[in-house]
Amino acid sequence: MPDQTGLEIQGLEVRYGPVQAVRGVSLRAEPGTITAILGANGAGKSSLMKAISGLAPASAGRITLDGEDITKLSPHERARRGLSHALEGRRLFHRMSVEENLRVAWDFRNRGGGFKTVADRVYEQFPMLTARRNTPAGMLSGGQQQMVILSAALIHEPRYLLLDEPSLGLAPVIVQQIFGFIESVCRERRTTIILCEQVAAIALRVAHAGCVLRRGQVVRSGEAAALAADPTLSAAYLGG
Ligand SMILES: Nc1ncnc2c1ncn2[C@@H]1O[C@H](COP(=O)(O)OP(=O)(O)O)[C@@H](O)[C@H]1O
Numbered sequence: 001m002p003d004q005t006g007l008e009i010q011g012l013e014v015r016y017g018p019v020q021a022v023r024g025v026s027l028r029a030e031p032g033t034i035t036a037i038l039g040a041n042g043a044g045k046s047s048l049m050k051a052i053s054g055l056a057p058a059s060a061g062r063i064t065l066d067g068e069d070i071t072k073l074s075p076h077e078r079a080r081r082g083l084s085h086a087l088e089g090r091r092l093f094h095r096m097s098v099e100e101n102l103r104v105a106w107d108f109r110n111r112g113g114g115f116k117t118v119a120d121r122v123y124e125q126f127p128m129l130t131a132r133r134n135t136p137a138g139m140l141s142g143g144q145q146q147m148v149i150l151s152a153a154l155i156h157e158p159r160y161l162l163l164d165e166p167s168l169g170l171a172p173v174i175v176q177q178i179f180g181f182i183e184s185v186c187r188e189r190r191t192t193i194i195l196c197e198q199v200a201a202i203a204l205r206v207a208h209a210g211c212v213l214r215r216g217q218v219v220r221s222g223e224a225a226a227l228a229a230d231p232t233l234s235a236a237y238l239g240g
């Protein structure tokens with residue numbers, strides 16, 4: 001396993017035809033920390049995350065993972081290097097059961113044995129999923145779906161985890177539970193986590209560092225505590 005030197009992004013740009021969604025973004029995620037990417041709807045958060053995992057092409061800039069330039073690698077090659085991406089909007093196979101969804105995530109990289117052990121670990125972490133293991137994912141509550149998403153994203157024990165708006169549409173008590181879990185993943189497994197959120201306060205409570213995107217550009221960055229204490233932050237991030 002290579003040394004963890006973190007994820008580094010320099011001068012990243014993402015374009016969709018005439019639309020420039022990400023403009024010259026540079027940031028660094030230190031190993032074993034949580035970095036929050038904040039910004040209003042349309043600020044470019046998901047595009048930035050997709051460029052990191054390879055789902056959106058970078059039209060300029062450089063992405064380095066543990067010292068290796070991954071800018072031109074396919075999503076699959078990035079996943080093999082330990083990068084996992086949970087997309088926004090709770091993407092699950094809704095007609096498939098909880099266990100089938102976990103199985104698909106497992107089979108993405110590994111068709112061998114060992115699935116039972118990892119599935120058992122998921123049910124240990126989220127006991128309420130045990131009774132739902134054969135329930136179609138579309139019939140779960142939003143919080144339970146987010147638990148399946150997180151479990152699927154973690155199934156290969158990635159070293160880097162990208163989470164796109166994990167709090168979206170969830171009740172506050174569930175958000176607390178989900179973020180408590182995210183924090184424990186970082187602390188116990190030393191997973192480097194980058195998460196994006198529209199709700200700055202929630203993300204900054206667990207993050208170590210963060211930045212604010214506005215129209216595709218970083219307009220603020222720093223330690224999470226300093227960002228959380230900054231009274232002008234909400235104006236910056238609500239500005240779109
Ligand atoms: N596939 C796409 N094709 C064209 N424009 C897109 C596409 N995805 C996102 N955009 C545009 O890029 C900008 C940033 O979007 P996005 O990265 O989804 O922001 P956020 O996740 O912060 O809401 C928006 O103007 C959005 O309309």
Ligand SMILES: [Mg+2]
Pocket residue numbers: 045046047088164
């Ligand atoms: Mg988004």
